[in-house]
Amino acid sequence: MKPTAPAPCVLVVFGASGDLTRRKIIPALFDLFQRGQTPRGLAVLGVSRTEMSDDDFRQHLREWAERFATRFTEDGWARFARTIYYCAADATEPEAFEQISSDIDRASAEQDSGSNILFYLSVAPQLYERIIECINQSGLVTEGKRWCSINRDAAPWQRIIVEKPFGVDLRSAQSLNRALGRAFEEESIYRIDHYLGKELVQNLLVLRFANTIFEPLWNRRYIRDVQITAAEKVGVESRGAFYDHAGALRDMIQSHLMQVLALVAMEPPGRYADTHIRREKIKVTDCIRVVTPDEAPLRCAFGQYGSGPGGPGAYREGKGVAPDSTTETFAAIRLDIDNWRWSGVPFFLRTGKAMARKLTEVVLTFREPPIDLFTPICEGEPECVRRPPNRLIINIQPDEGISLRFEGKVPGAMRIDSIKLDFDYLARFGGEPIEAYGPLLLDAMRGDQTLFKHRDEVEGAWSAVMPFLDPGLRRGIAGNYPPGSWGPRESEDLLARSGCAWHNPSDEETR
Ligand SMILES: NC(=O)c1ccc[n+]([C@@H]2O[C@H](COP(=O)([O-])OP(=O)(O)OC[C@H]3O[C@@H](n4cnc5c(N)ncnc54)[C@H](OP(=O)(O)O)[C@@H]3O)[C@@H](O)[C@H]2O)c1
Structure with missing residues (x-):
């Protein structure tokens, strides 16, 4: 179009x-x-x-x-x-x-x-x-x-x-x-979802559908798990009164992160036109499994930041927040998409305040090679471990870019190390970051709904998160993670149950 x-x-x-x-x-x-x-x-x-x-x-x-x-x-x-x-x-x-x-x-x-x-x-x-x-x-x-x-x-x-x-x-x-x-x-x-105005979310469509090298791998056969993270370093700041009635699941996951999930998981649209793209996104939302109340506790982790050095002060002590609040400032859930492309691939969505870094990213971890040819060669030597699987990281903000991790041979004796192909969006294309609202307003004036949500998407996203709204799942979360961390221990457990681990980049790592 x-x-x-x-x-x-x-x-x-x-x-x-x-x-x-x-x-x-x-x-x-x-x-x-x-x-x-x-x-x-x-x-x-x-x-x-x-x-x-x-x-x-x-x-x-x-x-x-x-x-x-x-x-x-x-x-x-x-x-x-x-x-x-x-x-x-x-x-x-x-x-x-x-x-x-x-x-x-x-x-x-x-x-x-x-x-x-x-x-x-x-x-x-x-x-x-x-x-x-x-x-x-x-x-x-x-x-x-x-x-x-x-x-x-x-x-x-x-x-x-x-x-x-x-x-x-x-x-x-x-x-x-x-x-x-x-x-x-x-x-x-x-x-409106101002997240979708972000350049790199649109770039996701280009990455997937203007290239042939990713799409054949973009499915259950090659991808082990998908992680979508939106982390904030700051606490709730002056938004306590609003936030205490919303919480991380409603504020971020149901809205923004479910949209990113739909873009990652959708089938190729027939045309680059709003009706075609939205139709494919709706199909994804329709296939998200709605878990039962019994399954929900094993598929989520909630947290609320406590006090700690360098932090904003415990959430419960913030202005506008109830002193006995059980509103989550951290939420992680596992979703499953029951269709031919994604059956069996867990999608982990995570968001939090007062986290280690400000970061919004999509991480696709690939399956390991079916046979490990190389570990037996170095057996007995120090650092001889099975190499980590390939990983594609799509940074939405800050440091917009894409990186691909794969394994390469170190010169000399047979030793393998990870290599990163790194693409920095601003360094390559330049340009100043544009406030997301502007392009979205123009889209509405030209009648382009590509980046706006259809009624079915909104209702589908709510259906998927409803089982996780149960207040019982938030019992005892007060102060269960310190500011500046990657959330509560339960969040790591959530992934460990599927044999996965979060990508928690260090301060020095851009991607
Ligand atoms: N602020 C953000 O960054 C942000 C981000 C994402 C989404 N949102 C959403 O955007 C909406 C607005 O947020 P906000 O932060 O701008 O809220 P806000 O600062 O409280 O502003 C609300 C506005 O509504 C007006 N208003 C209240 N009752 C009205 C009535 N009966 N008729 C006409 N105007 C009325 C108020 O002005 P008067 O008192 O003069 O009428 C005020 O201008 C909310 O739904 C919020 O969730 C906000």
Whole structure:
């Protein structure tokens, strides 16, 4: 699919005075504007309850753009700010939509945006359904159902971006999907996952499907296990009040890491098009085994960081955290994909706060050669051990890159050592890192859903993690791992039960 140009529209951001808008959405849009990548005719209308004029709002955003945008210039900001508008309204009140509609018209008329509208839900998740209902009642969504549109391309569109978290469990996610479905078609719903904006996740598709050397090995016959890790060095910082109701499983695994898993495990799509890619990802999610409550304890490990040197202080002592909290700051689970490609290959997903390193990576460990030719040769000599299996590491952040470990002969007597082929993404291709939100916003404006989640993916991911939400699995986890470590001992045990071990790189190792 050739990328189409992003279309002019009014971007209506609900939650305009909030953290996400000022720290991510506006700086990312401004950077795109500075690069000349935003569509001509783009207008931004911020909506929240705080009373502000357009100018107050622009002034409020300016300081954040200066701090968080990578290409801030006074002149650029002055031009960009003219495209920003504000509407003080309670978006959970249907009556407020008279004013919101009129401000959409005002912004559109001044910026020549036409009638396309891109809604962005950047408010607390408990407000999502109410606001969607109000949008539905307002009559702003006119697109109609695809099957009855005569000339769809000529009609204006209305789309909606929904922030994470998408539900707190399967039931709430289904309810939110139903609310969205009453107002919008699936192809107009953009469930955002900013992880998927990361370059290297997209590079995963290229690595797998633009090369022939990996794909023949990318299956149960050659791969022993797959590990997906997202580790943070910091604790929960100021997010204690939010985090204590979410936990690592909901915050990271159900959302981001399940998406990475789908990209690693999916079949090749027929075309590089959003519908094809999403269809393949859904098939993977459909094949993830839902474990029984009896199996769950053997397939997970939870932890909560305690106090320790150099750490942020025990999780339970953090601001906004209940003193007897059993919320996990570390989670590791084993999933199995019951299809022909992956049957029997464990997928381990792990995430944690206050860990040894900041790191997001995918590690594929290959099976050992069927016969060990070389260990008998060095028998009796020191360091004569069976060599480790081949390993492919895909670093998503930081130090984006790929490395492949294999064995080579040391010159002289027969001795074998590991060798690493290492590809550093920035060193090879250069370029500055781009905030993930920008490209995702452009995708929504051009109607490309490749990097957004389909309703079935979200519900499939929730089904897979539901057995691990049982509070009983978190009993006694308080302080069970020190800050700066790779998590609790139970996490190592989880892999050991399958004859595997985590890849825990040392400080010096990039990959
Ligand atoms: N912050 C992040 O880095 C981040 C990252 C990923 C996902 N998210 C998600 O993004 C969403 C927003 O997060 P946030 O951190 O920006 O929250 P936040 O700072 O609390 O902002 C919430 C915004 O909602 C507005 N609001 C509340 N009630 C409203 C109503 N009835 N009508 C209209 N506006 C209303 C608030 O402004 P008023 O009080 O003026 O109305 C405020 O602007 C959440 O779902 C969060 O989970 C945030």
